[in-house]
Amino acid sequence: MRRRGRHMQILILVGVVLGSAVGIAGAVQQPRHSLLLTGEDWRSWNLDEKERYLNGFLAGAAAEQARAAAVRAGDAQDSSAVSSNAAWTLHANASLQFRFAPSVYEAQLDDFYWWTNHRDLPILDVMIGINRAMLQQQSDGNP
Amino acid sequence: MRMTRLLALGIGTLLPALLVAAPAQGQERVETIKRPQQAPNITPVTNQMLLNASKDRNNWLMFGRDYSNQRWSPLTQINTSNVKNLQVAWLYQTRISRMGTFEVSPVVVNGVMYITTPFNTAMAVDARTGRELWRYEHKLATQIYCCGPANRGVAISGTNVFMGTLDAHLVSLDAKTGNVNWDVQAADPEAGYSLTMAPLVVDSTVIIGISGGEYGIRGFVRAYNVSDGKERWTFYTIPDKGWEGNFATTTPEGDNLHRDIAAEKAAMAQYANAWQHGGGGMWGTPSYDPESKTLFFAVGNPSPDLDGSVRPGDNLYTDCIVAIDATTGQYKWHYQEVPHDVWDLDATSPTVLVKLKNGQLAVTQAGKTGYVYVLDAKTGKRIRRSQEFARHENYFAQPTPQGTRMLPGANGGSEWSTVAVNPNLGYEYVLNLEQPMNYFTHAAPLQVGQLWLGSAFKAVPGERQYGNFVAIDLNTGKQAWNVETEQPMMGGALATAGNLVFTGEGDGHFDAFDARSGKLLWSFQAGAGCNAPPVSYELDGKQYIAVGCGGNFQLGYPLGDALMVFTLPSSRGAARSTR
Numbered sequence: 001m002r003r004r005g006r007h008m009q010i011l012i013l014v015g016v017v018l019g020s021a022v023g024i025a026g027a028v029q030q031p032r033h034s035l036l037l038t039g040e041d042w043r044s045w046n047l048d049e050k051e052r053y054l055n056g057f058l059a060g061a062a063a064e065q066a067r068a069a070a071v072r073a074g075d076a077q078d079s080s081a082v083s084s085n086a087a088w089t090l091h092a093n094a095s096l097q098f099r100f101a102p103s104v105y106e107a108q109l110d111d112f113y114w115w116t117n118h119r120d121l122p123i124l125d126v127m128i129g130i131n132r133a134m135l136q137q138q139s140d141g142n143p
Numbered sequence: 144m145r146m147t148r149l150l151a152l153g154i155g156t157l158l159p160a161l162l163v164a165a166p167a168q169g170q171e172r173v174e175t176i177k178r179p180q181q182a183p184n185i186t187p188v189t190n191q192m193l194l195n196a197s198k199d200r201n202n203w204l205m206f207g208r209d210y211s212n213q214r215w216s217p218l219t220q221i222n223t224s225n226v227k228n229l230q231v232a233w234l235y236q237t238r239i240s241r242m243g244t245f246e247v248s249p250v251v252v253n254g255v256m257y258i259t260t261p262f263n264t265a266m267a268v269d270a271r272t273g274r275e276l277w278r279y280e281h282k283l284a285t286q287i288y289c290c291g292p293a294n295r296g297v298a299i300s301g302t303n304v305f306m307g308t309l310d311a312h313l314v315s316l317d318a319k320t321g322n323v324n325w326d327v328q329a330a331d332p333e334a335g336y337s338l339t340m341a342p343l344v345v346d347s348t349v350i351i352g353i354s355g356g357e358y359g360i361r362g363f364v365r366a367y368n369v370s371d372g373k374e375r376w377t378f379y380t381i382p383d384k385g386w387e388g389n390f391a392t393t394t395p396e397g398d399n400l401h402r403d404i405a406a407e408k409a410a411m412a413q414y415a416n417a418w419q420h421g422g423g424g425m426w427g428t429p430s431y432d433p434e435s436k437t438l439f440f441a442v443g444n445p446s447p448d449l450d451g452s453v454r455p456g457d458n459l460y461t462d463c464i465v466a467i468d469a470t471t472g473q474y475k476w477h478y479q480e481v482p483h484d485v486w487d488l489d490a491t492s493p494t495v496l497v498k499l500k501n502g503q504l505a506v507t508q509a510g511k512t513g514y515v516y517v518l519d520a521k522t523g524k525r526i527r528r529s530q531e532f533a534r535h536e537n538y539f540a541q542p543t544p545q546g547t548r549m550l551p552g553a554n555g556g557s558e559w560s561t562v563a564v565n566p567n568l569g570y571e572y573v574l575n576l577e578q579p580m581n582y583f584t585h586a587a588p589l590q591v592g593q594l595w596l597g598s599a600f601k602a603v604p605g606e607r608q609y610g611n612f613v614a615i616d617l618n619t620g621k622q623a624w625n626v627e628t629e630q631p632m633m634g635g636a637l638a639t640a641g642n643l644v645f646t647g648e649g650d651g652h653f654d655a656f657d658a659r660s661g662k663l664l665w666s667f668q669a670g671a672g673c674n675a676p677p678v679s680y681e682l683d684g685k686q687y688i689a690v691g692c693g694g695n696f697q698l699g700y701p702l703g704d705a706l707m708v709f710t711l712p713s714s715r716g717a718a719r720s721t722r
Contacts, residue, residue, distance in 0.1 A: 042260050047319075047414065100358070101331065101333045101334035103334055103358070103359035103420045104333075104358040104359055106359055106420065107335075107358055107420060107447040108447070111447040111448055111450050113450075114449055114581075115448035115449070137357065141642070
């Protein structure tokens with residue numbers, strides 16, 4: 001009985017420890033909302049993860065711009081066909097707001113987040129800033 | 144009888160003329176100005192002409208005048224004794240709708256000048272008068288292009304004019320009409336690829352290098368068939384194998400690069416594919432040695448530009464002078480000025496071939512590092528690195544929270560500017576920027592919307608920026624002379640056998656110096672920055688000097704769109720009339 005009680009205590013202890021560990025792991029691994037991702041996240045990702053993020057970002061930005069364009073044009077908002085067509089039209093006209101390829105943004109974000117004091121800035125904000133700067137730089141020249 | 148006949152003849156001849164010329168009462172006299180409208184003499188440019196370009200007094204047949212890229216004109220009509228009389232022969236306003244950095248080096252063939260503008264308009268102009276013969280406006284298929292709307296000129300073969308475009312197309316135009324012969328896409332502009340350099344024709348190929356090193360491209364130089372634009376060969380400036388190099392801890396000359404080699408090696412596996420977006424754009428037209436059939440060119444920065452942690456290794460062939468076989472694109476040798484560059488001190492000024500006093504063929508390049516590199520053209524071995532033409536402070540320093548003052552700053556040294564060589568003196572003329580910068584790890588708090596790489600390197604507040612025009616003796620590496628200019632220099636130089644060297648300044652001055660001493664002999668205010676490489680040619684026994692004066696956006700120099708052409712006054716004391 002004593003031994004059984006002792007076993008119980010050990011099991012509970014192990015359970016608590018494991019539970020805590022799982023809880024900690026769960027806290028660590030809990031995905032953060034993409035709007036909250038910062039340069040610290042960017043720096044921790046490998047190339048594939050960076051590309052996945054950027055592909056998603058660019059697709060989302062294009063979809064939102066296309067939806068807005070469709071609304072302005074009076075087209076149905078709930079049709080994915082309308083949105084994808086509109087997105088493709090924007091792409092073909094070089095009118096997408098985020099118009100560069102993922103590799104372009106990747107290089108710029110790598111450079112930007114190399115600066116340690118930049119790393120707490122959200123990627124979303126930096127993407128907007130970098131994009132604006134690159135659009136402006138099209139009339140500049142900087143080897 | 145004789146008198147009567149003469150009178151009759153005179154009256155018979157003059158009367159109709161008087162009737163026509165004399166205005167009727169109450170009418171104003173109207174004259175028509177008649178200008179000679181010669182049809183352009185479009186002469187095919189043969190390979191033999193290109194091979195003998197250095198001896199051709201009339202023409203300027205390619206970007207660097209001949210395959211050596213020396214920008215050396217044998218013309219002597221304009222010289223140190225009479226350059227003070229130089230005056231405008233004509234100027235051509237490009238009338239482009241959007242101005243930008245104007246970097247063209249014109250090509251002149253038998254009285255026809257071919258120029259290009261920002262945003263890829265190409266024109267043919269009568270080189271005697273400035274009359275436009277045709278223009279071609281490239282419809283940019285995208286608004287995405289790396290690094291500014293610049294274009295540095297055309298190449299020509301037969302009656303084909305070649306221009307690279309901002310949307311990474313190479314177009315072949317009919318020299319007589321400007322009509323498109325063919326148009327090929329070299330790469331994807333959305334991924335940051337663009338073409339800004341003037342191509343080079345070698346035998347039956349037209350060769351061009353890609354730009355976009357700031358945008359994660361994989362750089363290359365490619366040869367196309369002159370006739371149909373079909374790809375002949377490609378040499379990638381970022382190799383798929385071996386781009387990590389030997390993990391050099393110093394430059395080849397022994398300057399400490401302050402690299403953490405252990406950390407780089409540890410990161411190799413994680414960033415094994417970094418070469419795929421490793422940068423290595425090209426800014427300058429290659430030089431070419433016809434004897435060994437070797438191309439020499441400078442390769443720009445790795446990508447990302449400042450973050451070396453995600454691209455471990457030496458990042459070959461960025462920041463390199465590279466030699467390849469011009470017929471196959473096969474690698475011959477390379478010389479890396481800055482392994483694993485995180486300062487943007489890359490190689491952008493075009494390479495130049497020179498014969499040294501001892502007969503050795505050398506390839507030279509003016510680096511953003513502030514040195515001229517002189518290498519053996521056969522082997523790539525260093526003959527010498529010149530005395531500095533830019534000051535050096537904290538060379539290859541790492542950034543600090545307080546900011547490390549660095550010289551050269553991130554712009555160099557020598558930017559993309561072309562040098563010129565006087566082979567008689569053995570001098571190379573280099574344009575320099577003196578822009579002290581602070582290199583921060585912790586810059587001032589950031590404002591979203593003002594995010595850019597400029598926050599990394601910052602000009603030192605209150606410190607003067609200026610430029611230098613420097614003559615380097617290639618046989619000794621020493622400075623022969625050094626002229627300080629009010630503003631950092633960017634554009635190019637022209638050397639002539641009249642012992643002159645020409646260059647322009649950002650404030651609109653276009654200057655002529657004594658090539659031996661650096662004494663300023665003549666200057667003209669063009670009203671916009673003369674930030675383009677000048678050229679010289681001869682027509683009807685007159686020597687002309689031409690330069691684009693359209694400013695530079697990057698350095699804030701006043702923009703314009705004029706191509707200025709100068710000559711000496713005629714013997715009657717006036718400039719040659721265009722009427």
